[in-house]
Amino acid sequence: MLAQYRQATEQHRQRIYSFAYYSLRAREDAEDVTQEVFIKLWQHWQKIDHGKLAAWLMRVAHNAVIDHVRKQRPAQANLDHYADVDEQASSTDEVGKIDQQFFREQLQLAIKSLDNPFRSIIVMRDVQGLSYADIQESLGMSESQVKVYLHRGRRKLRGNTRLRQFFDENFGQKSQVNQSNSGSDKRSATDKGNKHA
Amino acid sequence: MPSTSESQCYFVQLQIDSYLDGDLALTQQQEFMSHMKQCEACAREFRFAQTMLDTVMDFQLLDCDEQVMEPIYRLANGGHESGQTTQSVAGFSWDNIVRPFNSGPLFLRYSLPVAAIAVLAIVLSISVFTPAEDTPVVAQQASVAPAEELAQLPQYNPAEIRQAVEDLNLAIEYLNQIGRRTDALISDRYLIRPLQDTLNASFERAATRNQKRTLNDPI
Numbered sequence: 001m002l003a004q005y006r007q008a009t010e011q012h013r014q015r016i017y018s019f020a021y022y023s024l025r026a027r028e029d030a031e032d033v034t035q036e037v038f039i040k041l042w043q044h045w046q047k048i049d050h051g052k053l054a055a056w057l058m059r060v061a062h063n064a065v066i067d068h069v070r071k072q073r074p075a076q077a078n079l080d081h082y083a084d085v086d087e088q089a090s091s092t093d094e095v096g097k098i099d100q101q102f103f104r105e106q107l108q109l110a111i112k113s114l115d116n117p118f119r120s121i122i123v124m125r126d127v128q129g130l131s132y133a134d135i136q137e138s139l140g141m142s143e144s145q146v147k148v149y150l151h152r153g154r155r156k157l158r159g160n161t162r163l164r165q166f167f168d169e170n171f172g173q174k175s176q177v178n179q180s181n182s183g184s185d186k187r188s189a190t191d192k193g194n195k196h197a
Numbered sequence: 198m199p200s201t202s203e204s205q206c207y208f209v210q211l212q213i214d215s216y217l218d219g220d221l222a223l224t225q226q227q228e229f230m231s232h233m234k235q236c237e238a239c240a241r242e243f244r245f246a247q248t249m250l251d252t253v254m255d256f257q258l259l260d261c262d263e264q265v266m267e268p269i270y271r272l273a274n275g276g277h278e279s280g281q282t283t284q285s286v287a288g289f290s291w292d293n294i295v296r297p298f299n300s301g302p303l304f305l306r307y308s309l310p311v312a313a314i315a316v317l318a319i320v321l322s323i324s325v326f327t328p329a330e331d332t333p334v335v336a337q338q339a340s341v342a343p344a345e346e347l348a349q350l351p352q353y354n355p356a357e358i359r360q361a362v363e364d365l366n367l368a369i370e371y372l373n374q375i376g377r378r379t380d381a382l383i384s385d386r387y388l389i390r391p392l393q394d395t396l397n398a399s400f401e402r403a404a405t406r407n408q409k410r411t412l413n414d415p416i
Contacts, residue, residue: 002273002274005273006270006273009266009269009270013260013261013266014258014259014260015258017259017260017261017265018258018259018260021259022256030259030261031261031262031265034261034265034266035265035266035268035269038266038269039269039272042269042272042273100252103248103252104252104255104256107249107252107253108256111253122253126250126253126254127253127254127256127258128258129254147218147220150214151214151215154214154246154249154250155214157249158242158245158246158249163249164245167245167248167249168241
């Protein structure tokens with residue numbers, strides 16, 4: 001049992017930590033959530049359906065993130081503003097690298113500022129690439145509900161004035177309309193929309 | 198703004214996410230892109246959405262340090278939920294005590310808790326079922342109290358008791374008469390007479406029979 005438990009933690013740790021990190025935008029909080037999730041996994045190991053372990057873990061992580069957001073003091077909200085910029089900057093071009101880093105960072109903060117379930121769904125779907133089936137299992141919603149929340153969440157992000165202003169000043173005139181629907185193309189490149197699979 | 202109307206822009210912009218997710222049909226995609234080529238505002242909005250989604254999807258998946266998981270593995274190794282079992286206080290460690298039981302044979306793991314529960318149950322049963330020393334005094338008090346209370350009650354002579362019994366019989370008779378009179382069968386239906394009428398009739402008849410009895414009527 002212990003070996004199976006360790007294997008499960010190794011398999012899902014990255015997913016849980018990433019979800020917590022992009023939801024909370026603070027490394028320590030994300031670590032707390034990760035610990036909390038895996039302690040609960042150990043406590044409920046005998047009871048849970050191991051066929052749906054990933055969804056169960058995401059649901060526990062989602063609830064833990066909500067608890068952390070409630071507890072979080074406003075003063076702590078932006079402490080981790082400039083953390084992890086270096087580790088995020090691996091895939092950017094040399095030209096406009098700093099701008100892209102800044103845009104990425106602002107986008108992370110904007111995601112963090114979203115209410116639930118918009119935030120969780122955007123992190124699960126767009127950041128982590130989970131399938132709609134996994135998300136609806138995790139959050140107990142139908143696929144159509146998940147899509148509605150996803151699109152509304154994205155529109156909320158696009159309504160962020162700082163992001164839009166920064167985009168207009170730096171990227172708006174440079175890029176051309178790309179006829180490929182980039183989201184679906186990228187997802188089809190991964191294994192059925194799951195970065196972790 | 199080109200020739201397209203605002204409402205058309207509105208509906209096209211609502212489709213941006215569906216287009217990015219590949220949820221639009223081919224004809225819808227063609228209409229969508231033809232609008233984008235005509236309308237600069239929608240094209241800018243689309244570029245914004247596309248850039249944002251690309252950026253979000255490029256977020257790296259992160260992993261926490263191994264140290265984060267270390268306490269959880271220790272917790273799992275200990276087989277306890279509280280996590281305090283792994284802490285040693287002044288050389289005392291709970292793990293050292295429970296480890297022989299956890300590693301021992303199955304009957305040894307369960308025999309000691311079962312024995313402890315059995316001893317506890319015996320002690321509890323003895324303390325509950327053994328009468329206390331002051332129990333006889335309480336019993337004596339309980340046996341004495343009714344006699345004292347009876348002594349304080351008013352005493353009745355035989356004539357008063359007989360009168361009370363007669364009143365009681367009269368009351369029973371009233372009730373029987375009421376029971377007979379309330380049910381009057383008319384054709385196939387029962388007619389229920391008003392209770393007060395029945396009572397009044399009973400009182401009148403009793404009054405004519407014995408004036409004194411009506412004074413002591415218990416009803």
